[in-house]
Amino acid sequence: MDQFSSPIAHSAVVIEDTFWAPRLRTLRERTLFHIYEQMKQLGYFDMYKYDWKPGMRLTPYVFWESDITKWLEAASYSLATHPDPKLEALVDEAIAYLGSIQQPDGYLNFWFTKIEPEKRWTNLRDWHELYCAGHLIEGAVAHFQATGKRTLLDIACRYADLIDSLFGREGGKQRGYCGHEEIELALIKLYKATGEARYLNLARYFIEERGQRPHYFDIEARVRGEDPGEFWARTYEYNQSHVPVREQTEVVGHAVRAMYLYCALADLARELGDESWLRICERFWQHLIPKRTYITGGIGPSRDNEGFTEDYDLPNNTAYAETCAAIGLVLWNHRLLQLDTDRRYADILERTLYNGILSGLALNGEAFYYENPLESQGHHHREPWFRCACCPPNISRLLASLGQYVYSVNDTEIAVHLYMQSTSTLPVGTQQVKLRQETAYPWDGSIRLSIETEQPVQFGLKLRIPGWCHEAHLAVNGEEIPIDQNLHKGYVRIERRWRTGDSIVLDLAMPVQRIRAHPDIRDDAGCVALQRGPLLYCLEAADNAVPLHRLRLPATAELESHFDAELLGGVAVVRGNAAVLETGDWSEDLYRAAPARRRPLTFVAIPYYAWDNRQPGEMRLWIHEDNG
Amino acid sequence: MDQFSSPIAHSAVVIEDTFWAPRLRTLRERTLFHIYEQMKQLGYFDMYKYDWKPGMRLTPYVFWESDITKWLEAASYSLATHPDPKLEALVDEAIAYLGSIQQPDGYLNFWFTKIEPEKRWTNLRDWHELYCAGHLIEGAVAHFQATGKRTLLDIACRYADLIDSLFGREGGKQRGYCGHEEIELALIKLYKATGEARYLNLARYFIEERGQRPHYFDIEARVRGEDPGEFWARTYEYNQSHVPVREQTEVVGHAVRAMYLYCALADLARELGDESWLRICERFWQHLIPKRTYITGGIGPSRDNEGFTEDYDLPNNTAYAETCAAIGLVLWNHRLLQLDTDRRYADILERTLYNGILSGLALNGEAFYYENPLESQGHHHREPWFRCACCPPNISRLLASLGQYVYSVNDTEIAVHLYMQSTSTLPVGTQQVKLRQETAYPWDGSIRLSIETEQPVQFGLKLRIPGWCHEAHLAVNGEEIPIDQNLHKGYVRIERRWRTGDSIVLDLAMPVQRIRAHPDIRDDAGCVALQRGPLLYCLEAADNAVPLHRLRLPATAELESHFDAELLGGVAVVRGNAAVLETGDWSEDLYRAAPARRRPLTFVAIPYYAWDNRQPGEMRLWIHEDNG
Secondary structure, eight states: OOOOOEEOOGGGEEEOOSSHHHHHHHIIIIIHHHHHHHHHHHTTTHHHHSOOOTTSSSOOOTTHHHHHHHHHHHHHHHHHHSOOHHHHHHHHHHHHHHHHTOOTTSOOOSIIIIIOGGGTTSOTTTSOHHHHHHHHHHHHHHHHHHHOOOHHHHHHHHHHHHHHHHBSSSTTSBOOOOSSOOHHHHHHHHHHHHOOHHHHHHHHHHHHHTTOSSOHHHHHHHHTTOOGGGOTTSSGGGGTOSSOGGGOOSOOSBHHHHHHHHHHHHHHHHHHTOHHHHHHHHHHHHHHHHHSBOTTSOBOOBTTTTBOOSTTOOOSTTOOOOHHHHHHHHHHHHHHHHHSOOHHHHHHHHHIIIIIIGGGBOTTSSOBOSOOOSEESSOOOOBSOOSSOOHHHHHHHHHHTGGGGTEEEOSSEEEEOOOOSEEEEEEETTEEEEEEEEEOTTSOOEEEEEEEOSSOEEEEEEEEOOTTOSOEEEEETTEEEOSGGGEETTEEEEEEEEOTTOEEEEEEOOOEEEEEEOTTOGGGTTEEEEEETTEEEEEETTTOOSOGGGEEBOTTOOEEEEEETTSTTSEEEEEEEEEEEOOGGGTTOSEESSOOOEEEEEEEEEEGGGTTSSSOOOEESSEEBOOO | OOOOOEEOOGGGEEEOOSSHHHHHHHIIIIIHHHHHHHHHHHTTTHHHHSOOOTTSSSOOOTTHHHHHHHHHHHHHHHHHHSOOHHHHHHHHHHHHHHHHTOOTTSOOOSIIIIIOGGGTTSOTTTSOHHHHHHHHHHHHHHHHHHHOOOHHHHHHHHHHHHHHHHBSSSTTSBOOOOSSOOHHHHHHHHHHHHOOHHHHHHHHHHHHHTTOSSOHHHHHHHHTTOOGGGOTTSSGGGGTOSSOGGGOOSOOSBHHHHHHHHHHHHHHHHHHTOHHHHHHHHHHHHHHHHHSBOTTSOBOOBTTTTBOOSTTOOOSTTOOOOHHHHHHHHHHHHHHHHHSOOHHHHHHHHHIIIIIIGGGBOTTSSOBOSOOOSEESSOOOOBSOOSSOOHHHHHHHHHHTGGGGTEEEOSSEEEEOOOOSEEEEEEETTEEEEEEEEEOTTSOOEEEEEEEOSSOEEEEEEEEOOTTOSOEEEEETTEEOOSGGGEETTEEEEEEEEOTTOEEEEEEOOOEEEEEEOTTOGGGTTEEEEEETTEEEEEETTTOOSOGGGEEBOTTOOEEEEEETTSTTSEEEEEEEEEEEOOGGGTTOSEESSOOOEEEEEEEEEEGGGTTSSSOOOEESSEEBOOO
16 A cells, blocks of 8 residues: 555635535535524424423434434534534534433433333344444544534543443454444544544454354344344345455445445554455445446435445436435545545545535525436425435535545645645645645636745645546646656656745646446436536526437537526536427327437536526436437 | 228138237147136135135135136137137136126125125225126126027126116115226127127216216225225326216326226217217327337336326336236227227237237247336246236237237228238128138238139228338239228228139238337437337347347448248348447446447347247347447
């Protein structure tokens, strides 16, 4: 392995662009309060105040607590960059609710305290008990790092200590692990925040025990008096416990679970210095990315298992592509990127962030997608909330901590992964470097980086040349740097003694590109996608007054783009000449020998992330090429 | 309306070709006995021998009796053309079983006699009680006409008399009707067989009462203590009772139910001489055929309701297209064809018969499709039987009575709808005409018809020029007859005094045709179907050693056909040059800018009806056209 890098703290990056900054403001000012209100109205906090009885207004879900703790995590990231006493008061109140039900032994779970205490730890397979503990821990670490307060961290540590006393290979402990992975990566975060090695070891145990024989989920099912063969999900592939993790070769099952597990594997590789875990990650990556990923970065095509099916099975209209799964893909690739500064990880991260994730949040910040299809007949819309509401707080915590994805650092290098107008203060070894990006990215590929240091600092600056870019130019202080001969795993490295006033200009050509899908993706046959920079484009009925499935794009059509500041918060639209198949002369024919007549049409495409923010109507990302 | 025609008795046509005759022999020698054996093994006949108890081997379905009576109908048609003492003995035995449970008042239904007698007539919506009565009646009429025996006919009349005494608008009767239409058309058959007008009136009542307010299914649900709003199918569109039939404008709901209802409407139009019912049929036809029919004649795309969804929603891979629904489409269009000798009805009849229905029966006669998709990844196979086994006896009764679809007659005309080598004796007014067809249809479009009469007979001979045929030539006794100026609704009419030795030669050009789908059928976009004569073609993995979704057919590719006597019982195959998209150079790319490379390939297509009779593998009917 190369030298590892570390992500920078998200608070080290002050995002100042016109793309992300307004959305992050909306997140702070609307989304975080909207989520809080939704939870409050649904009785999330009442759960802690009253003794639950079957007649109560709304039966909570067994994992509702994780919505609160993910929201706490998001709110904490926001407080770290934008202190807000009103938000902090809500955070403190929520923490108090959580603390109020913590048991003397450290146990903390609403459901198995208030509703079914007798069932505590009896169904790790289905009931998300350790999963909820994981999100509690992640929220606690974020809250501690944002505010310096130990209130939630102490609660989390007491609970983690209890869990550590209950699960493991030592005598007297249960050899269990969670059906929904999450606690593994959370414990490693807790280890890093506290230095307590027991948490790392417990995470490692959970990962290594997963799928061992005799199978824990069989054992606990029998204890419950159930036939393990009657598992509702039919296969332990659903939760990646069909065989031990080290023996797994394919990406299977519930997509979010898989991603959270893989995150923990990457963390283990790093914290244990054990390359074998990285090789396992690489095996999964080499299966997932070339065979099972939507062009948007969405993953998990099927609603049935919220997850994976067959290679190249990527239907557009029925795509599940859960927002949380795309988030998991970013979390995982971000971890891999620290282990190996390889563009392919950053390419997936960027593609997924700008497309498959960002589509999950309405421009107004108060409605969400759970599913992110690539085609719609106009009936799929974002909703203010879901009964199973994992996605809203998840996208919030990702965006509220966006800054951490921009750079990585180590003792001798700064790697620039994402481009966005911003000012950052970055540690390189013992020095601090102020790095400013000036750019209209993602609308324009011209980026000017300027450096400010107290004194000259020797380090390597690595600039990602995105995989989507086929023509790039680079100059340092006006001097052209040849890219190809300095390119290593997709990054140009410029090593020098940097000083205040140094400036780097990177020009990434950003023409509209036609993208084709692998011939084995049945549902994209005969179609092209339009991409410009990191953004995928789609057709929406609001801009194109024809049935979109009748639109045909000739292979020779010129495509141009221009920025429309009034549209959808400001977007570059793509236009071009296409044909639309006419139906007026089909009369009673449903099938006939003569091809359909065509009439010319100028189409307008908008960035995929921005669809369904106007009147309802058809949408499609993959556009039929013309063969007539 | 023109003068009505009548179908001829199926036994009037002796089919002598190489296409149908061998399949009909298989039907007689294997299928009918196979179905009997399946029913016997599953305990269908034991139902009548024992008192049913909950612990018995297999719980019957509430409508199993209709499988027996449909088999009786099929067997009767077979006995009419091919007497077979062994089959007749089984028929008599089955009739005896049915008779053995007929109650003193005439009631005859296994389920509501042996299992739940207390629930008799309490759920017409769901429990198929009148539906089963309908199939009993159809079987009885067929058995009577085939054998002259009144055993089953008398049973059916007694039961019909009971039903007539229970249902209707008169005081003391229930205003019910069946959730699954069938008894309506059956009662009209019974009326025609017996001359008893009460049966016609009862059928008319059932049709006219359907969907009236207050809604009978609401009323009976409340009597059962159920909330009518909790109907499992959610809408009365499911069984075409959402509004009265005369007010219905769209083809909706369960496809088989819709077709059986529409059959009865056409029968009413004829028997009452009431054109308004024909206009209603025409409205349904004009909705169904131009918007909701697969190119195979399959109808009802959705498994959810076994029926209709949205206009142009005709997915291939998930097509339900139940065999019974296609059969219903033929039954209906056959009735319409008697009311109006219009090619469009016969075109649908022929298309559906040769494609969407015939696919439902394996070449060996002992396995069946319930669903007839137009694309398969190789996992869809015919089965020897189904728990809900409507299709096997249904396709049997259709094929066993195939002869009736070939001609219609009235006092002054013979209309030739279908072409197949055969010898028939047809009544024209008071005369008998022997008509012989010599042809290799559907493999070849050349047909020679010769006439034999005791003395010269004046009549009009109407020959259908199929809608698929764009070049036809006709000669009578060697003299060319111009077709276009003699064509009326797709039939050429030749009026003359016909005498023995007269011969007509009809040449229907039968090139391989590329067929396009209406641009609003999303799932056929960019694709063509290949058709030759009445047969649709498909690609099957057995003939094409490439993933079929990667095959691309250039618009200019020449297509040729030749007959292969060794293949699949003898079929004309279609060959042509195509391209296959290569994947070898995609390495890790799932998406890329460069189009896939192509390599040339000679493809082989076989008739759709014959697919899945060899080793399992992919199949597709709609082939991607090349746009690369």
